[in-house]
Amino acid sequence: MALAISDSLDGFGPSLPLIFVSAFLGLFAIVILHWTTSASIPVINKYSGDFFLKKAHAEFLTNCRKLISDGVAKYNGPFRVITTLGSRVILPARFADWVKNCKDLDHVQLVADEYFAHYPGFDGNGVVVDPSRMMINVTKTKLNQNWRKSITMSISSPRLTSTYEWSSKDGNWRPVPWGQDVARYIGRMSSAVFVGAELARDAQWQHLILTYTINLFNGVRALRTWPRFTRMFIHWFLPECRTCRKQLALARQLLQPVLMKRREAINEAINDGQPPPMFDDTIAYIEEIAAGRPFDPAATQLAFAIAAMHTTTELLKQTLVDICLHPELINPLRNEAKDAIAQHGWTTAGMFQMQLMDSVIKESQRMKPGSLVNLERKALKDVTLPDGSLLPKGTNVAVDTANMWNADIYKDPAVYDGYRFYNIRKAGGSASNAAQLVSVNSDFIAFGLGPSVCPGRFMVANELKAALATILMQYDVRLPQGKRPQIMYYGFEMLSDPTTVIEVKRRTD
Numbered sequence: 001m002a003l004a005i006s007d008s009l010d011g012f013g014p015s016l017p018l019i020f021v022s023a024f025l026g027l028f029a030i031v032i033l034h035w036t037t038s039a040s041i042p043v044i045n046k047y048s049g050d051f052f053l054k055k056a057h058a059e060f061l062t063n064c065r066k067l068i069s070d071g072v073a074k075y076n077g078p079f080r081v082i083t084t085l086g087s088r089v090i091l092p093a094r095f096a097d098w099v100k101n102c103k104d105l106d107h108v109q110l111v112a113d114e115y116f117a118h119y120p121g122f123d124g125n126g127v128v129v130d131p132s133r134m135m136i137n138v139t140k141t142k143l144n145q146n147w148r149k150s151i152t153m154s155i156s157s158p159r160l161t162s163t164y165e166w167s168s169k170d171g172n173w174r175p176v177p178w179g180q181d182v183a184r185y186i187g188r189m190s191s192a193v194f195v196g197a198e199l200a201r202d203a204q205w206q207h208l209i210l211t212y213t214i215n216l217f218n219g220v221r222a223l224r225t226w227p228r229f230t231r232m233f234i235h236w237f238l239p240e241c242r243t244c245r246k247q248l249a250l251a252r253q254l255l256q257p258v259l260m261k262r263r264e265a266i267n268e269a270i271n272d273g274q275p276p277p278m279f280d281d282t283i284a285y286i287e288e289i290a291a292g293r294p295f296d297p298a299a300t301q302l303a304f305a306i307a308a309m310h311t312t313t314e315l316l317k318q319t320l321v322d323i324c325l326h327p328e329l330i331n332p333l334r335n336e337a338k339d340a341i342a343q344h345g346w347t348t349a350g351m352f353q354m355q356l357m358d359s360v361i362k363e364s365q366r367m368k369p370g371s372l373v374n375l376e377r378k379a380l381k382d383v384t385l386p387d388g389s390l391l392p393k394g395t396n397v398a399v400d401t402a403n404m405w406n407a408d409i410y411k412d413p414a415v416y417d418g419y420r421f422y423n424i425r426k427a428g429g430s431a432s433n434a435a436q437l438v439s440v441n442s443d444f445i446a447f448g449l450g451p452s453v454c455p456g457r458f459m460v461a462n463e464l465k466a467a468l469a470t471i472l473m474q475y476d477v478r479l480p481q482g483k484r485p486q487i488m489y490y491g492f493e494m495l496s497d498p499t500t501v502i503e504v505k506r507r508t509d
Protein backbone atom coordinates (compact mmCIF):
# COMPACT_ATOMS: atom_id res chain seq x y z
CA MET A 1 0.00 0.00 0.00
CA ALA A 2 1.27 3.51 -0.78
CA LEU A 3 2.37 5.75 2.07
CA ALA A 4 -0.27 7.93 3.70
CA ILE A 5 -0.12 11.49 2.38
CA SER A 6 0.84 14.07 4.94
CA ASP A 7 -1.72 16.78 5.48
CA SER A 8 0.50 18.55 7.97
CA LEU A 9 0.59 21.82 6.00
CA ASP A 10 -3.17 22.09 6.01
CA GLY A 11 -3.21 24.36 9.05
CA PHE A 12 -1.25 27.15 7.30
CA GLY A 13 -3.30 30.07 5.99
CA PRO A 14 -2.04 32.34 3.16
CA SER A 15 0.03 35.33 4.37
CA LEU A 16 -0.10 38.87 2.84
CA PRO A 17 3.19 38.58 0.84
CA LEU A 18 2.00 35.24 -0.45
CA ILE A 19 -1.21 36.86 -1.67
CA PHE A 20 0.81 39.55 -3.55
CA VAL A 21 3.14 36.96 -5.06
CA SER A 22 0.10 34.86 -5.94
CA ALA A 23 -1.64 37.77 -7.66
CA PHE A 24 1.49 38.57 -9.68
CA LEU A 25 2.03 34.98 -10.74
CA GLY A 26 -1.65 34.58 -11.60
CA LEU A 27 -1.41 37.62 -13.91
CA PHE A 28 1.78 36.22 -15.39
CA ALA A 29 -0.03 32.93 -16.08
CA ILE A 30 -2.83 34.70 -17.94
CA VAL A 31 -0.34 36.57 -20.14
CA ILE A 32 1.58 33.36 -20.88
CA LEU A 33 -1.65 31.56 -21.75
CA HIS A 34 -2.54 34.43 -24.06
CA TRP A 35 0.83 34.16 -25.83
CA THR A 36 0.88 30.41 -26.09
CA THR A 37 -2.60 30.25 -27.55
CA SER A 38 -1.46 32.61 -30.29
CA ALA A 39 0.51 29.75 -31.89
CA SER A 40 -0.18 28.64 -35.47
CA ILE A 41 -3.45 26.73 -34.89
CA PRO A 42 -6.29 29.28 -35.07
CA VAL A 43 -8.28 30.10 -31.94
CA ILE A 44 -12.07 30.22 -32.25
CA ASN A 45 -12.78 32.22 -29.10
CA LYS A 46 -10.12 34.93 -29.31
CA TYR A 47 -11.45 38.49 -29.06
CA SER A 48 -9.62 41.78 -29.41
CA GLY A 49 -8.93 43.46 -26.07
CA ASP A 50 -9.83 40.30 -24.13
CA PHE A 51 -6.44 40.25 -22.34
CA PHE A 52 -7.79 38.51 -19.25
CA LEU A 53 -9.71 35.95 -21.36
CA LYS A 54 -12.92 36.91 -19.62
CA LYS A 55 -14.96 36.84 -22.81
CA ALA A 56 -13.18 33.69 -24.05
CA HIS A 57 -14.05 31.87 -20.83
CA ALA A 58 -17.64 33.14 -20.81
CA GLU A 59 -18.15 31.99 -24.41
CA PHE A 60 -16.57 28.63 -23.63
CA LEU A 61 -18.78 28.06 -20.60
CA THR A 62 -22.07 29.20 -22.10
CA ASN A 63 -21.77 28.78 -25.86
CA CYS A 64 -19.40 25.92 -26.54
CA ARG A 65 -21.59 23.89 -28.89
CA LYS A 66 -21.79 26.86 -31.25
CA LEU A 67 -18.06 27.62 -30.85
CA ILE A 68 -17.24 24.09 -31.99
CA SER A 69 -19.65 24.05 -34.93
CA ASP A 70 -18.37 27.53 -35.95
CA GLY A 71 -14.78 26.27 -35.69
CA VAL A 72 -15.50 23.19 -37.82
CA ALA A 73 -17.32 25.30 -40.45
CA LYS A 74 -14.67 28.03 -40.53
CA TYR A 75 -11.45 26.01 -40.50
CA ASN A 76 -12.44 22.51 -41.67
CA GLY A 77 -9.40 21.31 -39.70
CA PRO A 78 -7.93 21.69 -36.22
CA PHE A 79 -8.69 24.81 -34.21
CA ARG A 80 -8.21 25.85 -30.59
CA VAL A 81 -10.80 26.56 -27.94
CA ILE A 82 -9.65 28.53 -24.91
CA THR A 83 -11.23 26.76 -21.93
CA THR A 84 -11.22 27.41 -18.21
CA LEU A 85 -8.74 24.50 -17.99
CA GLY A 86 -6.25 25.86 -20.55
CA SER A 87 -6.51 25.66 -24.31
CA ARG A 88 -7.58 22.56 -26.23
CA VAL A 89 -7.13 21.77 -29.93
CA ILE A 90 -10.36 20.39 -31.38
CA LEU A 91 -10.06 17.93 -34.24
CA PRO A 92 -12.92 17.37 -36.69
CA ALA A 93 -15.01 14.21 -36.23
CA ARG A 94 -13.59 12.71 -39.45
CA PHE A 95 -10.20 12.34 -37.67
CA ALA A 96 -11.61 9.98 -34.99
CA ASP A 97 -10.29 6.75 -36.54
CA TRP A 98 -6.94 8.35 -37.25
CA VAL A 99 -6.66 9.50 -33.61
CA LYS A 100 -7.62 6.01 -32.45
CA ASN A 101 -4.65 4.54 -34.31
CA CYS A 102 -2.09 7.28 -33.64
CA LYS A 103 0.36 5.99 -31.02
CA ASP A 104 1.81 9.46 -30.46
CA LEU A 105 -1.49 10.82 -29.13
CA ASP A 106 -1.93 9.51 -25.61
CA HIS A 107 -4.84 9.58 -23.15
CA VAL A 108 -2.93 8.49 -20.06
CA GLN A 109 -0.32 11.23 -20.42
CA LEU A 110 -3.01 13.84 -20.78
CA VAL A 111 -4.72 12.72 -17.55
CA ALA A 112 -1.37 12.50 -15.76
CA ASP A 113 -0.23 16.00 -16.77
CA GLU A 114 -3.41 18.02 -17.12
CA TYR A 115 -5.34 16.52 -14.20
CA PHE A 116 -2.33 16.49 -11.85
CA ALA A 117 -2.46 12.76 -11.22
CA HIS A 118 0.73 12.84 -9.15
CA TYR A 119 -0.29 15.56 -6.72
CA PRO A 120 -1.34 14.58 -3.18
CA GLY A 121 -5.12 14.37 -2.93
CA PHE A 122 -5.45 13.79 -6.69
CA ASP A 123 -4.54 10.14 -6.10
CA GLY A 124 -7.74 8.86 -7.71
CA ASN A 125 -6.34 10.09 -11.04
CA GLY A 126 -2.97 8.63 -10.06
CA VAL A 127 -4.55 5.17 -9.93
CA VAL A 128 -6.14 5.57 -13.40
CA VAL A 129 -2.77 6.45 -14.98
CA ASP A 130 -0.70 3.97 -12.96
CA PRO A 131 1.39 1.87 -15.38
CA SER A 132 0.33 -1.32 -13.54
CA ARG A 133 -3.21 -0.66 -14.93
CA MET A 134 -4.56 -2.66 -11.99
CA MET A 135 -7.78 -0.70 -11.67
CA ILE A 136 -8.37 -0.88 -15.42
CA ASN A 137 -7.72 -4.64 -15.37
CA VAL A 138 -10.15 -5.12 -12.48
CA THR A 139 -12.78 -3.25 -14.48
CA LYS A 140 -12.09 -5.21 -17.66
CA THR A 141 -12.02 -8.64 -16.09
CA LYS A 142 -13.47 -9.06 -12.62
CA LEU A 143 -16.12 -6.33 -12.74
CA ASN A 144 -17.46 -7.35 -16.10
CA GLN A 145 -17.53 -11.03 -15.08
CA ASN A 146 -18.95 -10.58 -11.60
CA TRP A 147 -21.35 -7.69 -12.02
CA ARG A 148 -24.38 -9.90 -11.60
CA LYS A 149 -24.08 -10.91 -7.97
CA SER A 150 -23.44 -7.40 -6.76
CA ILE A 151 -26.11 -5.71 -8.83
CA THR A 152 -28.64 -8.42 -8.03
CA MET A 153 -27.87 -7.87 -4.38
CA SER A 154 -28.44 -4.16 -4.72
CA ILE A 155 -31.73 -4.70 -6.54
CA SER A 156 -33.08 -7.30 -4.16
CA SER A 157 -32.07 -5.26 -1.14
CA PRO A 158 -34.16 -2.12 -1.56
CA ARG A 159 -32.37 -0.23 1.19
CA LEU A 160 -29.41 0.00 -1.18
CA THR A 161 -31.33 1.83 -3.86
CA SER A 162 -33.50 4.87 -3.54
CA THR A 163 -36.66 3.14 -4.73
CA TYR A 164 -37.63 2.46 -1.13
CA GLU A 165 -37.88 6.20 -0.66
CA TRP A 166 -40.42 6.33 -3.51
CA SER A 167 -42.65 3.61 -2.12
CA SER A 168 -46.16 4.92 -1.79
CA LYS A 169 -48.80 2.26 -1.43
CA ASP A 170 -51.67 4.78 -1.42
CA GLY A 171 -52.04 4.55 -5.22
CA ASN A 172 -51.33 8.25 -5.75
CA TRP A 173 -48.76 9.86 -7.99
CA ARG A 174 -45.99 11.53 -6.07
CA PRO A 175 -43.15 13.79 -7.23
CA VAL A 176 -39.55 12.58 -6.96
CA PRO A 177 -36.56 14.93 -7.39
CA TRP A 178 -35.01 12.67 -10.05
CA GLY A 179 -32.39 15.27 -11.04
CA GLN A 180 -30.89 14.89 -7.57
CA ASP A 181 -32.10 11.44 -6.51
CA VAL A 182 -30.41 9.67 -9.40
CA ALA A 183 -26.91 10.37 -8.08
CA ARG A 184 -27.77 8.67 -4.79
CA TYR A 185 -29.37 5.81 -6.70
CA ILE A 186 -26.23 5.19 -8.76
CA GLY A 187 -24.03 5.95 -5.75
CA ARG A 188 -25.62 3.13 -3.78
CA MET A 189 -25.93 0.68 -6.64
CA SER A 190 -22.35 1.17 -7.82
CA SER A 191 -20.96 1.16 -4.29
CA ALA A 192 -22.53 -2.23 -3.68
CA VAL A 193 -20.34 -3.45 -6.53
CA PHE A 194 -17.28 -1.42 -5.55
CA VAL A 195 -17.11 -1.70 -1.74
CA GLY A 196 -19.89 -4.09 -0.70
CA ALA A 197 -23.20 -3.58 1.06
CA GLU A 198 -21.89 -2.28 4.39
CA LEU A 199 -20.06 0.82 3.11
CA ALA A 200 -22.60 1.30 0.32
CA ARG A 201 -25.16 2.15 3.02
CA ASP A 202 -22.86 4.56 4.85
CA ALA A 203 -24.01 8.17 4.37
CA GLN A 204 -20.50 9.58 4.81
CA TRP A 205 -19.11 7.21 2.18
CA GLN A 206 -21.92 8.11 -0.19
CA HIS A 207 -21.27 11.81 0.24
CA LEU A 208 -17.55 11.28 -0.28
CA ILE A 209 -17.78 9.33 -3.52
CA LEU A 210 -20.44 11.61 -4.96
CA THR A 211 -18.50 14.82 -4.26
CA TYR A 212 -14.87 13.79 -4.83
CA THR A 213 -14.99 14.19 -8.62
CA ILE A 214 -16.42 17.70 -8.34
CA ASN A 215 -13.80 18.64 -5.76
CA LEU A 216 -11.05 17.13 -7.87
CA PHE A 217 -12.08 19.25 -10.87
CA ASN A 218 -12.24 22.33 -8.65
CA GLY A 219 -8.71 21.51 -7.51
CA VAL A 220 -7.52 21.07 -11.09
CA ARG A 221 -9.13 24.37 -12.11
CA ALA A 222 -7.61 26.23 -9.15
CA LEU A 223 -4.14 24.80 -9.79
CA ARG A 224 -4.31 25.56 -13.51
CA THR A 225 -4.55 29.29 -12.81
CA TRP A 226 -0.97 29.11 -11.48
CA PRO A 227 2.18 29.00 -13.59
CA ARG A 228 3.62 25.50 -13.93
CA PHE A 229 6.75 26.15 -11.86
CA THR A 230 4.75 27.33 -8.82
CA ARG A 231 2.28 24.45 -8.69
CA MET A 232 4.51 22.01 -6.85
CA PHE A 233 4.36 24.17 -3.74
CA ILE A 234 1.23 26.27 -4.20
CA HIS A 235 -1.02 23.18 -4.16
CA TRP A 236 -0.30 22.78 -0.44
CA PHE A 237 -2.10 26.09 0.21
CA LEU A 238 -5.01 26.13 -2.23
CA PRO A 239 -8.27 25.35 -0.38
CA GLU A 240 -9.55 23.25 -3.31
CA CYS A 241 -6.46 21.01 -3.16
CA ARG A 242 -6.73 20.73 0.60
CA THR A 243 -10.30 19.48 0.22
CA CYS A 244 -9.08 16.69 -2.07
CA ARG A 245 -6.41 15.69 0.45
CA LYS A 246 -8.98 15.69 3.24
CA GLN A 247 -11.29 13.51 1.20
CA LEU A 248 -8.51 11.02 0.53
CA ALA A 249 -7.80 10.91 4.28
CA LEU A 250 -11.51 10.36 4.95
CA ALA A 251 -11.66 7.56 2.37
CA ARG A 252 -8.80 5.83 4.21
CA GLN A 253 -10.50 6.33 7.53
CA LEU A 254 -13.82 4.87 6.36
CA LEU A 255 -12.28 1.98 4.46
CA GLN A 256 -9.91 0.89 7.22
CA PRO A 257 -12.47 -0.83 9.53
CA VAL A 258 -13.92 -2.75 6.57
CA LEU A 259 -10.45 -3.95 5.54
CA MET A 260 -9.62 -4.93 9.14
CA LYS A 261 -12.88 -6.85 9.58
CA ARG A 262 -12.27 -8.79 6.39
CA ARG A 263 -8.71 -9.56 7.36
CA GLU A 264 -9.90 -10.85 10.75
CA ALA A 265 -12.65 -12.99 9.17
CA ILE A 266 -10.10 -14.51 6.77
CA ASN A 267 -7.59 -15.21 9.56
CA GLU A 268 -10.30 -16.72 11.76
CA ALA A 269 -11.44 -19.05 9.00
CA ILE A 270 -7.88 -20.12 8.25
CA ASN A 271 -7.23 -20.77 11.97
CA ASP A 272 -10.41 -22.88 12.12
CA GLY A 273 -9.32 -24.85 9.08
CA GLN A 274 -12.25 -23.46 7.10
CA PRO A 275 -12.13 -22.01 3.56
CA PRO A 276 -11.68 -18.23 3.87
CA PRO A 277 -14.76 -16.12 3.08
CA MET A 278 -14.94 -14.70 -0.46
CA PHE A 279 -15.91 -11.09 -1.09
CA ASP A 280 -17.55 -10.01 -4.32
CA ASP A 281 -16.48 -6.40 -4.79
CA THR A 282 -13.59 -4.35 -6.07
CA ILE A 283 -11.88 -4.28 -2.65
CA ALA A 284 -11.36 -8.02 -3.04
CA TYR A 285 -10.83 -7.98 -6.82
CA ILE A 286 -8.02 -5.44 -6.69
CA GLU A 287 -6.21 -7.46 -4.04
CA GLU A 288 -6.50 -10.54 -6.24
CA ILE A 289 -5.28 -8.73 -9.39
CA ALA A 290 -2.48 -7.02 -7.43
CA ALA A 291 -1.15 -10.44 -6.37
CA GLY A 292 1.12 -8.96 -3.74
CA ARG A 293 2.02 -5.75 -5.59
CA PRO A 294 1.52 -2.59 -3.50
CA PHE A 295 -1.64 -0.55 -4.07
CA ASP A 296 -3.70 2.03 -2.22
CA PRO A 297 -7.26 0.75 -1.61
CA ALA A 298 -8.65 4.21 -0.77
CA ALA A 299 -7.17 5.88 -3.86
CA THR A 300 -8.46 2.97 -5.94
CA GLN A 301 -11.98 3.58 -4.70
CA LEU A 302 -11.65 7.27 -5.53
CA ALA A 303 -10.55 6.25 -9.03
CA PHE A 304 -13.73 4.18 -9.40
CA ALA A 305 -15.71 7.17 -8.15
CA ILE A 306 -14.14 9.49 -10.77
CA ALA A 307 -14.68 7.03 -13.62
CA ALA A 308 -18.10 5.73 -12.72
CA MET A 309 -20.32 7.99 -10.64
CA HIS A 310 -20.97 11.18 -12.58
CA THR A 311 -20.86 9.45 -15.98
CA THR A 312 -23.31 6.67 -15.13
CA THR A 313 -25.58 9.04 -13.22
CA GLU A 314 -25.85 11.35 -16.22
CA LEU A 315 -26.76 8.53 -18.59
CA LEU A 316 -29.39 7.02 -16.30
CA LYS A 317 -30.84 10.45 -15.54
CA GLN A 318 -31.28 11.35 -19.20
CA THR A 319 -32.56 7.92 -20.26
CA LEU A 320 -35.45 7.96 -17.77
CA VAL A 321 -36.27 11.54 -18.81
CA ASP A 322 -36.33 10.43 -22.47
CA ILE A 323 -38.56 7.47 -21.59
CA CYS A 324 -40.98 9.84 -19.84
CA LEU A 325 -40.88 12.16 -22.86
CA HIS A 326 -41.81 9.16 -25.05
CA PRO A 327 -44.38 7.31 -22.92
CA GLU A 328 -45.23 4.98 -25.81
CA LEU A 329 -41.92 3.24 -24.97
CA ILE A 330 -42.91 2.41 -21.38
CA ASN A 331 -45.09 -0.66 -21.89
CA PRO A 332 -42.84 -2.32 -24.49
CA LEU A 333 -39.83 -1.74 -22.22
CA ARG A 334 -41.66 -3.04 -19.15
CA ASN A 335 -42.89 -6.14 -20.96
CA GLU A 336 -39.46 -6.82 -22.42
CA ALA A 337 -37.90 -6.57 -18.96
CA LYS A 338 -40.55 -8.81 -17.37
CA ASP A 339 -40.08 -11.49 -20.05
CA ALA A 340 -36.29 -11.32 -19.82
CA ILE A 341 -36.28 -11.66 -16.03
CA ALA A 342 -38.95 -14.38 -16.07
CA GLN A 343 -36.92 -16.41 -18.58
CA HIS A 344 -33.38 -15.79 -17.40
CA GLY A 345 -33.49 -13.97 -14.03
CA TRP A 346 -31.01 -11.15 -13.39
CA THR A 347 -28.36 -12.86 -15.50
CA THR A 348 -26.17 -11.81 -18.41
CA ALA A 349 -28.64 -13.62 -20.67
CA GLY A 350 -31.52 -11.66 -19.12
CA MET A 351 -29.73 -8.36 -19.68
CA PHE A 352 -28.81 -9.35 -23.24
CA GLN A 353 -32.45 -10.03 -23.99
CA MET A 354 -33.37 -6.42 -23.13
CA GLN A 355 -32.56 -5.20 -26.63
CA LEU A 356 -35.13 -2.41 -26.78
CA MET A 357 -33.81 -1.14 -23.44
CA ASP A 358 -30.27 -1.30 -24.89
CA SER A 359 -31.43 0.74 -27.88
CA VAL A 360 -33.23 3.33 -25.77
CA ILE A 361 -30.16 3.89 -23.55
CA LYS A 362 -27.91 4.16 -26.62
CA GLU A 363 -30.28 6.65 -28.27
CA SER A 364 -30.25 8.79 -25.12
CA GLN A 365 -26.45 8.67 -25.16
CA ARG A 366 -26.33 9.51 -28.87
CA MET A 367 -28.42 12.62 -28.39
CA LYS A 368 -26.76 13.63 -25.13
CA PRO A 369 -23.27 12.16 -24.76
CA GLY A 370 -21.47 13.37 -21.65
CA SER A 371 -19.31 15.73 -23.67
CA LEU A 372 -19.24 17.75 -26.87
CA VAL A 373 -15.73 16.39 -27.44
CA ASN A 374 -14.08 13.08 -26.69
CA LEU A 375 -10.84 11.16 -27.30
CA GLU A 376 -8.84 13.61 -25.20
CA ARG A 377 -5.17 13.02 -25.99
CA LYS A 378 -1.75 14.62 -25.53
CA ALA A 379 0.84 14.73 -28.33
CA LEU A 380 3.89 12.80 -27.05
CA LYS A 381 5.95 14.30 -29.88
CA ASP A 382 5.36 16.58 -32.88
CA VAL A 383 2.52 15.01 -34.83
CA THR A 384 1.47 15.71 -38.42
CA LEU A 385 -2.29 15.40 -38.92
CA PRO A 386 -3.83 13.80 -42.04
CA ASP A 387 -4.55 17.29 -43.43
CA GLY A 388 -0.87 18.25 -43.06
CA SER A 389 -1.21 20.53 -40.05
CA LEU A 390 1.31 20.16 -37.25
CA LEU A 391 0.52 19.50 -33.62
CA PRO A 392 3.56 20.47 -31.57
CA LYS A 393 4.68 18.05 -28.84
CA GLY A 394 2.65 18.58 -25.66
CA THR A 395 -0.49 19.81 -27.46
CA ASN A 396 -3.75 18.62 -25.89
CA VAL A 397 -6.39 17.57 -28.38
CA ALA A 398 -9.94 16.25 -28.36
CA VAL A 399 -12.25 15.09 -31.16
CA ASP A 400 -15.60 16.69 -31.97
CA THR A 401 -18.45 14.23 -31.17
CA ALA A 402 -20.66 15.71 -33.91
CA ASN A 403 -20.82 12.43 -35.89
CA MET A 404 -23.43 11.33 -33.37
CA TRP A 405 -25.74 14.04 -34.75
CA ASN A 406 -24.66 13.70 -38.37
CA ALA A 407 -27.57 13.26 -40.82
CA ASP A 408 -25.31 11.32 -43.21
CA ILE A 409 -24.87 8.70 -40.48
CA TYR A 410 -28.12 8.80 -38.48
CA LYS A 411 -31.44 9.45 -40.24
CA ASP A 412 -33.30 12.40 -38.68
CA PRO A 413 -30.58 12.82 -36.07
CA ALA A 414 -32.47 15.47 -34.09
CA VAL A 415 -35.45 13.13 -33.59
CA TYR A 416 -35.39 10.78 -30.59
CA ASP A 417 -36.08 7.26 -31.84
CA GLY A 418 -35.97 4.65 -29.07
CA TYR A 419 -36.16 1.89 -31.70
CA ARG A 420 -33.29 3.29 -33.80
CA PHE A 421 -30.59 0.83 -32.71
CA TYR A 422 -33.08 -1.97 -32.00
CA ASN A 423 -34.19 -1.91 -35.63
CA ILE A 424 -30.59 -1.90 -36.89
CA ARG A 425 -29.87 -4.96 -34.71
CA LYS A 426 -32.98 -6.77 -35.86
CA ALA A 427 -32.09 -6.09 -39.50
CA GLY A 428 -28.89 -8.12 -38.96
CA GLY A 429 -25.86 -7.71 -41.22
CA SER A 430 -22.63 -5.91 -40.52
CA ALA A 431 -24.23 -2.88 -38.78
CA SER A 432 -25.97 -5.10 -36.25
CA ASN A 433 -23.11 -5.48 -33.76
CA ALA A 434 -22.26 -1.78 -33.92
CA ALA A 435 -25.79 -1.01 -32.76
CA GLN A 436 -25.22 -2.43 -29.27
CA LEU A 437 -24.80 -0.01 -26.39
CA VAL A 438 -21.33 -1.35 -25.61
CA SER A 439 -20.11 -1.06 -29.22
CA VAL A 440 -17.86 1.82 -30.16
CA ASN A 441 -16.72 3.15 -33.51
CA SER A 442 -15.85 6.50 -35.05
CA ASP A 443 -19.56 7.33 -35.47
CA PHE A 444 -20.22 6.76 -31.77
CA ILE A 445 -17.43 7.84 -29.47
CA ALA A 446 -19.28 8.50 -26.20
CA PHE A 447 -17.26 5.70 -24.53
CA GLY A 448 -14.07 6.69 -26.36
CA LEU A 449 -12.15 4.66 -28.93
CA GLY A 450 -8.87 2.78 -29.18
CA PRO A 451 -6.50 1.72 -26.42
CA SER A 452 -8.18 3.85 -23.74
CA VAL A 453 -11.77 2.96 -24.62
CA CYS A 454 -13.94 2.81 -21.50
CA PRO A 455 -13.57 -0.63 -19.91
CA GLY A 456 -16.56 0.09 -17.63
CA ARG A 457 -19.14 0.22 -20.43
CA PHE A 458 -20.21 -3.41 -19.97
CA MET A 459 -20.94 -2.75 -16.33
CA VAL A 460 -22.76 0.46 -17.32
CA ALA A 461 -25.01 -1.46 -19.74
CA ASN A 462 -25.95 -4.05 -17.13
CA GLU A 463 -26.33 -1.55 -14.32
CA LEU A 464 -28.56 0.78 -16.31
CA LYS A 465 -30.73 -2.02 -17.64
CA ALA A 466 -31.13 -3.41 -14.12
CA ALA A 467 -31.97 0.04 -12.73
CA LEU A 468 -34.48 0.95 -15.46
CA ALA A 469 -36.10 -2.51 -15.45
CA THR A 470 -36.56 -2.27 -11.67
CA ILE A 471 -38.04 1.22 -11.85
CA LEU A 472 -40.40 0.44 -14.74
CA MET A 473 -41.58 -2.85 -13.26
CA GLN A 474 -42.27 -1.28 -9.87
CA TYR A 475 -43.55 2.15 -10.90
CA ASP A 476 -45.55 4.09 -13.40
CA VAL A 477 -43.50 7.14 -14.32
CA ARG A 478 -44.31 10.46 -15.99
CA LEU A 479 -43.17 14.07 -16.12
CA PRO A 480 -45.30 16.68 -14.35
CA GLN A 481 -47.86 18.28 -16.69
CA GLY A 482 -46.24 20.79 -19.05
CA LYS A 483 -42.66 20.16 -17.87
CA ARG A 484 -39.87 19.40 -20.32
CA PRO A 485 -36.38 19.09 -18.80
CA GLN A 486 -33.73 20.94 -20.80
CA ILE A 487 -30.24 19.71 -21.63
CA MET A 488 -27.69 22.10 -20.19
CA TYR A 489 -24.32 23.03 -21.61
CA TYR A 490 -21.38 23.88 -19.39
CA GLY A 491 -18.14 24.19 -21.33
CA PHE A 492 -17.66 20.87 -23.11
CA GLU A 493 -20.13 19.14 -20.79
CA MET A 494 -23.67 18.23 -21.81
CA LEU A 495 -25.71 17.82 -18.66
CA SER A 496 -29.13 16.40 -18.02
CA ASP A 497 -31.36 18.92 -16.23
CA PRO A 498 -30.50 18.78 -12.49
CA THR A 499 -33.88 20.28 -11.56
CA THR A 500 -35.84 17.43 -13.17
CA VAL A 501 -38.80 16.16 -11.18
CA ILE A 502 -40.59 12.97 -12.25
CA GLU A 503 -43.87 11.67 -10.86
CA VAL A 504 -44.10 8.03 -9.79
CA LYS A 505 -46.92 5.73 -8.78
CA ARG A 506 -46.36 2.32 -7.25
CA ARG A 507 -47.67 -0.48 -9.50
CA THR A 508 -49.74 -3.16 -7.91
CA ASP A 509 -49.13 -5.99 -10.43
Ligand code: HEM
Binds near residue numbers: 452
Ligand atom coordinates in the same frame (compact mmCIF):
# COMPACT_ATOMS: atom_id res chain seq x y z
C1 HEM B 1 -22.05 6.14 -18.79
C2 HEM B 1 -20.97 5.89 -18.12
C3 HEM B 1 -19.58 6.06 -18.64
C4 HEM B 1 -19.11 6.81 -19.70
C5 HEM B 1 -19.92 7.69 -20.65
C6 HEM B 1 -17.68 6.64 -19.75
C7 HEM B 1 -16.86 7.24 -20.70
C8 HEM B 1 -15.49 7.06 -20.74
C9 HEM B 1 -14.63 7.72 -21.69
C10 HEM B 1 -15.08 8.69 -22.77
C11 HEM B 1 -13.36 7.31 -21.44
C12 HEM B 1 -12.08 7.73 -22.21
C13 HEM B 1 -11.95 6.86 -23.45
C14 HEM B 1 -11.03 7.40 -24.52
O1 HEM B 1 -10.54 8.52 -24.39
O2 HEM B 1 -10.81 6.70 -25.53
C15 HEM B 1 -13.41 6.40 -20.32
C16 HEM B 1 -12.31 5.79 -19.76
C17 HEM B 1 -12.37 4.99 -18.65
N1 HEM B 1 -13.52 4.55 -17.99
FE1 HEM B 1 -15.43 5.05 -18.44
N2 HEM B 1 -17.30 5.79 -18.75
C18 HEM B 1 -18.42 5.41 -18.05
C19 HEM B 1 -18.48 4.56 -16.96
C20 HEM B 1 -17.40 3.90 -16.41
C21 HEM B 1 -17.47 2.95 -15.33
C22 HEM B 1 -18.74 2.49 -14.62
C23 HEM B 1 -16.18 2.55 -15.06
C24 HEM B 1 -15.65 1.58 -14.04
C25 HEM B 1 -16.32 0.79 -13.31
C26 HEM B 1 -15.32 3.23 -16.00
C27 HEM B 1 -13.96 3.10 -16.06
C28 HEM B 1 -13.14 3.75 -16.95
C29 HEM B 1 -11.68 3.66 -16.91
C30 HEM B 1 -10.86 2.85 -15.90
C31 HEM B 1 -11.20 4.43 -17.98
C32 HEM B 1 -9.73 4.67 -18.39
C33 HEM B 1 -9.33 3.64 -19.43
C34 HEM B 1 -7.88 3.77 -19.88
O3 HEM B 1 -7.28 4.82 -19.66
O4 HEM B 1 -7.38 2.78 -20.46
N3 HEM B 1 -16.09 4.03 -16.81
N4 HEM B 1 -14.72 6.26 -19.92
